[in-house]
Amino acid sequence: MESNIYLSYVIGERTWKIHLIEDNFYLRSVLWPFTWAPYTPFSALNQCPVCLLDPNKFFVSPFCRCGIYSYKKDFLEKRFNVKDTSSGLIMGDICLWGKVVEHKYGYRGQYGYPKKLYGFFCTVCHNFINPDSSFIVGASYEGSADYFPFCFSCENKYYSLFTGDVTLQIFNGGGVMRSLCESYGIEETL
């Protein structure tokens, strides 16, 4: 049995990596090597084991695990034991639409676009920090790199994370947040 219910978008929250390409910051998927393009809905791929065998099962099969993943609102801040998997990332709200499946703690959506960005998880202590009490450090690598947020308490620890012959670049957290919001045309919370 298939039922179609038409609703507005669903708002969840999730994290992204912070990626720099030729002096512009971008949001990047955490587990997949995908950069999210500004002003373009991000589409889920049919790549779970079920859909790889049969693309017709994309979101239709109860065993499909495809989708843009998000937590339900306020979940990340409340559930402190997710900190360990959320370090070095930027957190925000995401709109999900198309096919959206609800799970106990979150959603999987077919299409998504960031709605709001509001803080970082420190790379060292994993605490949630607001943008103005943080800074972003990156080690540039062939013009493209992931960049990592640090809180001021962990300021003296970031040197230990970047070893070898790299050039460190340091940005103000609030500045990176504003630049991302402007690039993606989304709300600022500063």
Ligand SMILES: [Zn+2]
């Ligand atoms: Zn699937």
Ligand SMILES: [Zn+2]
């Ligand atoms: Zn810290």
